[in-house]
Amino acid sequence: MRFLAARRAAGATIYPAEPLRALQLTARDGVRVVILGQDPYHGPGQAHGLAFSVADAVPLPPSLRNIFAEIARDLDRAPARNGNLERWARQGVLLLNCVLTVERGEPASHAGRGWETLTDLLLAALAQDAAPKAFLLWGAYAQRKRALLVAGQHLALTANHPSPLSARRGPQPFIGCGHFSSVNRFLAGHQRGEIDWSSED
Secondary structure, three states, X not given: OHHHHHHHHXXXXXXXXXXXXXXXXXXHHHOOEXXXXXXXXXXXXXXXXXXXXXXXXOOOOHHHHHHHHHHHHHHOOXXXXXXXXXXXXXXXXXXXXXXXXXXXXXXXXXXXXXXXXXXXXXXXXXXXXXXXXXXXXXXXXXXXXXXXXXXXXXXXXXXXXXXXXXXXXXXXXXXOOOHHHHHHHHHHHOOOOOOOOOOOO
């Protein structure tokens, strides 16, 4: 918090306005799925506290377009147009970035400043909880957090990051990964209900 105050005092524009919004929308005892991002979008009006999500009426970033394309392919439904994923959050999908703030136009500018200590503790606590959960680890950065997920009845799925640079490349292409149907089968098999992966009410 001291770091953020110092950066604001120096004139930095910091996103999002509500860094803890993912935790506000998805209570810990209601988490069924964790989707792990790296840090918030760094463009004006994009980040609103949920990994990969953008506020209403904001054009879809490339990674989110690929996420929706994979949902459409995997679940045989039309791609969504609205990138606000609050509906997922309210169903128990924790959309957690490892770093919760960023400066305008400067990706990873707040990495290594303390957020990771908090988010690593959150991931470890969720993994230690007995209720079965699915953890979606897309890209090398998220996959490094797998060590925090203790062995048990959780599901951990890995794939390349959904960014255009890696979504269709090996060794684990994101497009074609089938994670969304896999998560729903896992949750249904543990009597935890399925996620409605559409992003629009």
